[in-house]
Each structure stands twice: as structure tokens, then as C-alpha cells.
Amino acid sequence: MQDIIKINIDLSYELKNILNKDDQYTIPIFIPHLGCNNECVFCNQRKISGNLKIHNLEEIRDDIDEHLKYFKNKKKIQIAFFGGSFTGIPIKNQIKYLELANEYISKGKVDSIRISTRPDYINIRILKMLKKYNVTTVELGVQSMDNFVLESSKRGHTSIDVIRAAIIINLLNIELGFQIMIGLPNSNLKLEIMSMSKLLKYNPKQLRIYPVYVLEKSELYDMYLKNKYIPLTLDDAVIRTAEVIKICRSSDVQIIRIGLQSTKEIAVNNSKLFGPVSDNFAEYALSKIVLERLEKEIINKIDVNNVENLKQKIEIFVDKKFISIAVGPNRINKNYLQNKYNICLSVKGE
Numbered sequence: 001m002q003d004i005i006k007i008n009i010d011l012s013y014e015l016k017n018i019l020n021k022d023d024q025y026t027i028p029i030f031i032p033h034l035g036c037n038n039e040c041v042f043c044n045q046r047k048i049s050g051n052l053k054i055h056n057l058e059e060i061r062d063d064i065d066e067h068l069k070y071f072k073n074k075k076k077i078q079i080a081f082f083g084g085s086f087t088g089i090p091i092k093n094q095i096k097y098l099e100l101a102n103e104y105i106s107k108g109k110v111d112s113i114r115i116s117t118r119p120d121y122i123n124i125r126i127l128k129m130l131k132k133y134n135v136t137t138v139e140l141g142v143q144s145m146d147n148f149v150l151e152s153s154k155r156g157h158t159s160i161d162v163i164r165a166a167i168i169i170n171l172l173n174i175e176l177g178f179q180i181m182i183g184l185p186n187s188n189l190k191l192e193i194m195s196m197s198k199l200l201k202y203n204p205k206q207l208r209i210y211p212v213y214v215l216e217k218s219e220l221y222d223m224y225l226k227n228k229y230i231p232l233t234l235d236d237a238v239i240r241t242a243e244v245i246k247i248c249r250s251s252d253v254q255i256i257r258i259g260l261q262s263t264k265e266i267a268v269n270n271s272k273l274f275g276p277v278s279d280n281f282a283e284y285a286l287s288k289i290v291l292e293r294l295e296k297e298i299i300n301k302i303d304v305n306n307v308e309n310l311k312q313k314i315e316i317f318v319d320k321k322f323i324s325i326a327v328g329p330n331r332i333n334k335n336y337l338q339n340k341y342n343i344c345l346s347v348k349g350e
């Protein structure tokens, strides 16, 4: 009878940048940038601004209170004002929101505040104001570090704006986060790897990676209809995202989001999405990274040219929190390896 080959695989290196991401609770508050004068091709906020609702302070307070009811553990709590351009809204509104969040900090119910904004909406004066109101993290919507890609996406800023903003955020000891996009017009894998490598030099603490989706009522949607922009397939978007994640291993940046999964975010815009849309996008990208390691370990254990090894039983052991990633969504990794090497594969605990 054939022996079962047992392989222990430690995936902590492959997945190091996604570990420990749940060390705090986040209360997300969406602040749309009404009146934004930029024209990012992937965005439809301008066209749908009539449908976007700005929550008044009481509604935001209710939202925060509602979240606070459900937090059970003794984790840190952060209020996150997201929506892209917090420092682009009128200063008096920024202060109103920050004062509200600070009421919770004074009562000891919340620990810190995060905002997201554009790199060209950052300067020393703004950062000092944010710091005064206990903003500990500023997340920059970078999207790409290639100026032609930024121009093709009509971002309205250049990579120099990103560098300048990152330097002064670091200078003021505010935690730095970046958002990048995969599959922007005129982008490619090489440029995305270049972008990530450049950004890591500024010591970001957090990163979000979003594949480009085509949102109805955006300029990208018109380009898509005229065949001037072809969205990435899910496979391509997963491969490119996985390669960008691999670059991050050289740093301690925490990847806090991969892909747009929340139907709530999509519902905010009430628009249809096209492109590499998948609720399991993050799992696909992480499984792709893990697949390389699994394949390498299997090849080390079996002689892939020896017919005697056909249907060899292989049992893989990974940390239980990585089992589903190792198997892959819809068993994509498991099926791929079984078919390619004609083996009988199981991941212990699947």
C-alpha cells in the first residue's frame, strides 16, 4: 500500500503582511466629497452626487453608538472617516466631524481617528490641525506611482505629490497608509510592482489594494462601452494583486484590505459594477500566493516524471487559520494541484 506523504508548511512568511489585521475595531463613517472638482475616470461621485446623502452629526453619532454596542473584546477602537478626500471638504465641516469623534475620545470610548484623502490635499497646516484632533492615521489614495497612469486616470496629481505628502506625514509622526489600484488605464504589472516598491520606501503602516472596477456612470464606464478600456479578468487581477502583495514581504506593511467586498460600499453608489468583481477577491489573491509555496513543496517530495507516483496521497498541514486559503475558494488550489500532478491531495482540517 502506498504511504501517505505528509508535508508541514509554515505559511507565516507568505502571509506575513495580512496577519494581525484584527487588532482593533474600526467604526467606518462615509463622508462623500460633494463638489469634488477632480475627474478620476473610475469615480462616479460627481454624477451621482444628487443621490449621495451626507449624514448629519446626529446620524453619525447614532452610527457610532450602534457600533460601540457590538464591540465585545478589549480592543482599541478607531473612527475612520473614509470616502476619499476628507481634507478636501470645507474646513468647518472637517472640524465638526473631528469634534464629534473627539467627544468619544474624551469619554474613553474611542482611541483614535483615521481619515483618508488625496495626496495633493495634504500640507503641514492641515496635518497639524488633524493631529490636534487626535487623527493618528492618514491614508493616501495613491492609486499609482506612474505619472502616465495617473494622467490617464485623470487623477489630477502626480507621484511627486504622493512623495511630498508621505514625507510630511512621516515627519509629523502620523501613521501613514496607502491605497493603490490594480488595472488602471495604461497600467500593467510592471508599473504596479514599481509603484509598490516606491511606496514601501516611505514606511507605510497600512495598505489597501483595489482592483479597478468599472462603475456605471463613471468616465471609465464610457471608455469601457467604447472599447477604450478593457477591464482586467478576475484571473489577471488576482495574479497582478498577488505579485504586488509579494513585494510587500520585504516590509512590515499591514495589508488591511484587498478588493471591494462590501455590498454596502457598492450600495452607497447604487451603481452596477463591471470588471474583476468577486466577493472572494482577497481569498483568490492570497490563495494564489500560497499556491506557489504548496507547489514547490509538493515537487520536492514527489518525482513528477515517475508514473509510479501517480495518485500518490499527499497530506498537507498548515496553521488552521490558513486552511481555507491553502485549499482556495472553490478548492481552486487543491483541484489545480491534483490535476497537474495527478496526486490525491488533502489539507488537514479542510
Ligand code: SF4
Residues within 6 Å of the ligand: 033, 036, 037, 038, 039, 040, 043, 044, 045, 046, 083, 084, 085, 118
Ligand atoms: S475619486 Fe477622484 S473624482 Fe472621485 S471624489 Fe475622489 S478625488 Fe473626486
